[in-house]
Amino acid sequence: MGFLKLIEIENFKSYKGRQIIGPFQRFTAIIGPNGSGKSNLMDAISFVLGEKTSNLRVKTLRDLIHGAPVGKPAANRAFVSMVYSEEGAEDRTFARVIVGGSSE
DSSP: OEEEEEEEEEEETTEEEEEEEOOOOSSOOOOOOTTSSHHHHHHHHHHHTTOOGGGGTOSSGGGGBTTGGGTOOSOSEEEEEEEEEETTSOOEEEEEEEETTEEO
16 A cells, blocks of 8 residues: 655645645644645645646636736746655656646
């Protein structure tokens, strides 16, 4: 059984700039006060795994870029990558980027 090892977020929703979160252990709980970014961290994981925009609590992909929903985008791109680790196998890296209004 595998686990999320770490996640890198750049200009995604409430995360401005480059943030590296982790390394995580096999069992990790995400806790914090209201407004601290817990749901946006879960949205980042869902995004990098290919979830539809409508399930990420935004109207358009561009709204995922930090500051874009209020008309002040911090950049013209957002990036999320995560490393998944499984015992006896090489780590797998998943990555997804938003440039302007499209995703790669």
